[in-house]
Amino acid sequence: MTQAPPAQVVHGDFPAGGPIDFCPDRHYLLYARDGVLRLDDGGRVWSLPPARAALIAATRPITFWLPRPVTALSVLFDATHGPAPAADLSVFDMSPLARALLEELRHCTDGPTDAHEQALFDTLRKVVWRLAETPSPAQRPAGRSDLVRRALDRTEAQLDSQPSFAALAEDLAVTQRTLARHILAETGMTWRANLRRMRVIRAIEWLADPDRSITDIALGTGYASLSAFNAAFREITGQTPSDYRDSFRT
Template sequence: MTREAYSFVRTFPAEPARELRVDRHYLLCASAGTLRLEAQGQAWLLPPARAALIEAGRPIQVSIPQPVTTASVLFDPAFTAAPPSPLTVFDLDPLARALVGECAAWGESDEPLPAYARTMFAALAAVTWRLAERPSPVVVPAGRSPELRRALAATERLLGGEVTFEDIAAEVGLAPRSLARRFAQETGLTWQAVLRRMRVLRAVEELAGGDAPVTRIAYAVGYTSLSAFNTAFRDLTGRTPTQYRASFRP
């Protein structure tokens, strides 16, 4: 019998989206690089400072924009209570990151967990289940209709330049008023609000993926003012870009 909880540490190359579904509650983390998730009509980015808690049997789409090392943990549903929500993305605190690292010593095996390991996995579940009650606000809608999904894809492709709403509407073949209505109906957000979130998510990916200066990242994601970038980033994450980068560095 496979252990009631075990860690899964592995390095993956960049790869396109694929469906992931497991029969255990899944704490999905990246210890280096980033992961992209899509489910329930929304999309998230997971740098090392964030994690996703996924209920057993829940399907999600996972893509890897750059090589990534995961340090994830799988819990038998009989070992712990169901997560607070079917899928939650949240920021890891230092205690949770330390527990993920401690649990990495016990991988999948038919051997039972020693008492100390059971205590560590139980502590990790308690901490991350509590963190999952406060989901991260940095999320982008995925869209339901083909037109809105194309609009979102075009916005993401062009967000580093001087993209306008009229450009996006023309690319998907809708009048600006009609596309604005789609954004309101399907996402509850304006296009400008979605663009802002996409730029912050792209910045998070860059902050996690290397040591580029914050100013260079700000310009690369479409901001012409460092102060405007810092304000947008802090409004969505609660931290400055420098503080965010420091939060997932050793």
């Protein structure tokens, strides 16, 4: 049996599709160099534009899908070389150093070929492991019950308009009070807080598209003004939309 290399890159273009159930046999740095990945671990949903990545511990099952074509630049790290990640799943903001190391190693699809490339992989592991210790708060609860999942999915489908909670409850054939109670119990947030978070997550995905202006993104996610959009985005990510976009253009 051929022994797996200590680390190797997964680099290539992939069409839109999914959901894809995946259980890596090695620690997996999941990253989209171009495009957006969506990651679902059953109770939480994240978007992964080029500004963000996920570190998944070996044997940790996940589900992901590609809303549009993606250029992946991911890495598989052998679990016997170095420590395990602090958490079995962490989504975090990528640093310029981590992206630069990935670019330098993108041809190493069969693993390192010399001591220099091995040293770069070792450095990348240390950088990514450290970044993963500070996970991003921009995630969307998925809900556990069919009722809450349908409510959140239908809300997300109406982000470019002004979703109505009363109309949503009527559509799902439950009272507003019942629906509000279930959403709060399963997600830890009110419906309106979920709506605000969904809008920011959608904006995070769209900021990866250089052809979309920030004004178009604000209007397309349901905000009537740039100031309201900027305030909501900063509240959840800690950055303005412009700063966030610049962070992965550098």
